[in-house]
Amino acid sequence: MAGRTEWIAVDWGTSNLRAWGIDAGGSITFAASSDKGMGRLEPSAFPAALTEVLTGHVERDGDPLDVLISGMAGARQGWREAPYLETPANLARLAAASVRPEIKGSRLSPRILPGICQREPGAEDVMRGEETQLLGVSALIKGFSGIVVMPGTHSKWVELDGRMVRRFATAMTGEIFEVLGTHSVLRHSVSGADDDGDRNEGFESGLNAGLARPEMLVSELFRIRPRALLSGVDPAWCSGFLSGLLIGAEIGGLRRWTSGGEIPLVGGKKLCSLYARGFAKLGISTRMVDATDATLAGLKAAREL
Amino acid sequence: MAGRTEWIAVDWGTSNLRAWGIDAGGSITFAASSDKGMGRLEPSAFPAALTEVLTGHVERDGDPLDVLISGMAGARQGWREAPYLETPANLARLAAASVRPEIKGSRLSPRILPGICQREPGAEDVMRGEETQLLGVSALIKGFSGIVVMPGTHSKWVELDGRMVRRFATAMTGEIFEVLGTHSVLRHSVSGADDDGDRNEGFESGLNAGLARPEMLVSELFRIRPRALLSGVDPAWCSGFLSGLLIGAEIGGLRRWTSGGEIPLVGGKKLCSLYARGFAKLGISTRMVDATDATLAGLKAAREL
Numbered sequence: 008m009a010g011r012t013e014w015i016a017v018d019w020g021t022s023n024l025r026a027w028g029i030d031a032g033g034s035i036t037f038a039a040s041s042d043k044g045m046g047r048l049e050p051s052a053f054p055a056a057l058t059e060v061l062t063g064h065v066e067r068d069g070d071p072l073d074v075l076i077s078g079m080a081g082a083r084q085g086w087r088e089a090p091y092l093e094t095p096a097n098l099a100r101l102a103a104a105s106v107r108p109e110i111k112g113s114r115l116s117p118r119i120l121p122g123i124c125q126r127e128p129g130a131e132d133v134m135r136g137e138e139t140q141l142l143g144v145s146a147l148i149k150g151f152s153g154i155v156v157m158p159g160t161h162s163k164w165v166e167l168d169g170r171m172v173r174r175f176a177t178a179m180t181g182e183i184f185e186v187l188g189t190h191s192v193l194r195h196s197v198s199g200a201d202d203d204g205d206r207n208e209g210f211e212s213g214l215n216a217g218l219a220r221p222e223m224l225v226s227e228l229f230r231i232r233p234r235a236l237l238s239g240v241d242p243a244w245c246s247g248f249l250s251g252l253l254i255g256a257e258i259g260g261l262r263r264w265t266s267g268g269e270i271p272l273v274g275g276k277k278l279c280s281l282y283a284r285g286f287a288k289l290g291i292s293t294r295m296v297d298a299t300d301a302t303l304a305g306l307k308a309a310r311e312l
Numbered sequence: 313m314a315g316r317t318e319w320i321a322v323d324w325g326t327s328n329l330r331a332w333g334i335d336a337g338g339s340i341t342f343a344a345s346s347d348k349g350m351g352r353l354e355p356s357a358f359p360a361a362l363t364e365v366l367t368g369h370v371e372r373d374g375d376p377l378d379v380l381i382s383g384m385a386g387a388r389q390g391w392r393e394a395p396y397l398e399t400p401a402n403l404a405r406l407a408a409a410s411v412r413p414e415i416k417g418s419r420l421s422p423r424i425l426p427g428i429c430q431r432e433p434g435a436e437d438v439m440r441g442e443e444t445q446l447l448g449v450s451a452l453i454k455g456f457s458g459i460v461v462m463p464g465t466h467s468k469w470v471e472l473d474g475r476m477v478r479r480f481a482t483a484m485t486g487e488i489f490e491v492l493g494t495h496s497v498l499r500h501s502v503s504g505a506d507d508d509g510d511r512n513e514g515f516e517s518g519l520n521a522g523l524a525r526p527e528m529l530v531s532e533l534f535r536i537r538p539r540a541l542l543s544g545v546d547p548a549w550c551s552g553f554l555s556g557l558l559i560g561a562e563i564g565g566l567r568r569w570t571s572g573g574e575i576p577l578v579g580g581k582k583l584c585s586l587y588a589r590g591f592a593k594l595g596i597s598t599r600m601v602d603a604t605d606a607t608l609a610g611l612k613a614a615r616e617l
Contacts, residue, residue, distance in 0.1 A: 124538070124542060125538075126542055128543075129521070130535070131535060131538040131539040131541075131542045131543060132534075132535065132538045133537075133538040133541060133542070161497075161534060164531075176531045177531060177534040177535070177538075178530040178531040178534060179496065179497070179530060179531075179533055179534040180530050182496050182497060183492070183496070183530060183533075186491055186492060186495045186496050187488070187491060189495070190491045190494070190495045191484065191487050191488070191491050192466075192484070192487060216434070220565075221526075221527035221528075221529075222526035222527040222529075222561070222564060222565040223526075223565045223566070224526075224527075224529050224530070224561070224565070225483040225484060225485050225488060225529070225558065225561055225562050225565065226469075226481045226482060226483040226484075226562070226565065226566060228484055228488075229437075229466060229482040229483060229484040230434075230435070230436060230437065230482070232438075233429070233430075233436040233437045233438040233482075234436040236436075236438060237429060237431055237436045237438070238433075238436060253530065256527070256529070256530055257530050257531070259527060260525075260527040260528045260529070260530065260531065261528070261531060
């Protein structure tokens with residue numbers, strides 16, 4: 008049974024704000040969320056958004072309360088910029104590198120953790136939020152060294168060695184799926200998709216094509232349209248194919264990063280299971296790490312280090 | 313000097329309608345166009361659109377006038393469907409396979425040329441309009457046998473042997489450029505691009521990356537954003553990089569189609585010159601064929617065969 012709230016863990020993304028109360032033993036005392044993500048807020052609106060989401064969960068008055076925040080709140084266009092750590096980056100330094108915006112007259116004492124950037128010419132990249140999940144992975148899987156894959160709108164591939172982030176890459180797979188399915192000629196083939204059986208068949212076919220020929224992506228993508236016209240495959244099949252093709256091309260293109268070891272997949276269960284199918288075809292085993300579990304484990308570890 | 317209009321050549325695409333009067337010697341007697349492309353017309357509106365664009369150029373009354381049409385007017389959602397020829401397709405059969413919609417009470421006697429489809433499972437593809445340009449290429453470059461590349465919104469790569477289309481593939485390069493630059497996170501990096509010098513540098517860098525690693529496209533694409541954030545490259549550079557990366561990945565992925573021979577590039581001058589730079593990096597020479605020249609040569613050849 009959870010005790011008194013000792014500190015607050017916050018994941019402040021572009022679209023959402025999520026907060027958890029944590030007691031002295033590390034148990035969750037409450038969970039709260041709102042849609043006041045960084046994308047909707049002016050810098051001056053962050054204090055009120057944080058206060059609002061905590062209303063009813065913590066007393067207005069009392070001793071100073073530590074609030075540890077990861078994610079886009081620390082972006083340049085966020086609450087207060089938390090300058091990036093650079094690769095190779097030691098995740099044990101996250102809390103030490105945090106910034107401390109003040110909320111006047113409040114007991115809330117926020118700290119925003121930094122993201123990580125990679126400045127190597129031709130391999131420039133950035134992350135905000137994932138670094139905290141990676142620290143969580145290092146806490147949840149003791150002694151892990153290898154590749155971590157974080158499927159999503161912008162998938163991250165990360166070479167993690169204990170708490171050191173050696174290098175990483177981002178694939179905009181999820182966003183390409185969304186944008187092509189909504190705004191390109193392919194929208195005619197994928198709209199109204201609703202049959203899960205056909206979707207699964209299409210996914211399998213696309214996954215095989217993407218893994219086998221990631222270099223042919225721009226031509227394999229178009230093929231969805233004539234296939235729908237000529238072979239009569241339905242929108243669910245096409246939507247599955249588009250998803251499988253993009254995920255297959257991501258994994259096929261970045262496979263040189265893998266070295267045979269088990270890959271932690273950090274993200275939502277459904278999406279991670281699609282990636283697991285792709286890796287399985289290369290003979291690579293995976294294990295799922297729930298994204299929220301990783302975030303919470305990372306915030307706890309950051310506070311203790 | 314051009315003589316009396318003997319017949320009318322028409323290129324009826326999705327966005328535009330273009331018509332040319334041709335005399336007995338093959339010279340152009342007039343050129344006319346309108347924005348009444350297939351995409352804006354119900355089937356019943358085609359006769360009026362054609363009549364309207366010819367007003368002032370041909371007499372209302374007189375002997376029947378042959379109107380040879382290529383392009384999307386023959387699509388299922390066009391004026392009258394002109395069923396596809398199948399690969400391997402003999403372009404000498406285009407006119408014989410045309411359909412003849414009627415315009416009641418008019419001297420105009422339209423024929424719509426068919427497109428070509430490829431039914432091979434996993435390599436399904438379609439074209440409408442390009443087949444006429446390919447017949448034009450075979451007339452303009454006597455005895456040509458090899459690969460023809462037709463850069464555009466949907467680029468076509470075609471194995472052409474005299475008048476036989478052996479096989480073809482489509483890369484949606486132009487549309488991906490448009491859609492990602494307008495609707496994805498990359499729009500923040502490419503919008504307001506106006507410096508041609510930086511665009512050229514970015515194009516060169518993207519072209520090299522795409523040619524070298526076409527299989528890495530989904531991750532190379534994202535990199536534009538952090539590069540803009542970290543290295544301060546401007547929107548013109550990013551827009552050039554996006555264009556170069558996509559064209560490079562198209563050429564790099566499909567390079568196995570090439571066999572060292574000179575490649576005719578059919579399209580607009582500016583876009584074709586960008587593709588020529590890509591092929592030159594692989595040691596492959598190219599020659600430009602203006603898209604309108606190819607269309608007109610194709611319509612003339614189709615009428616004579």
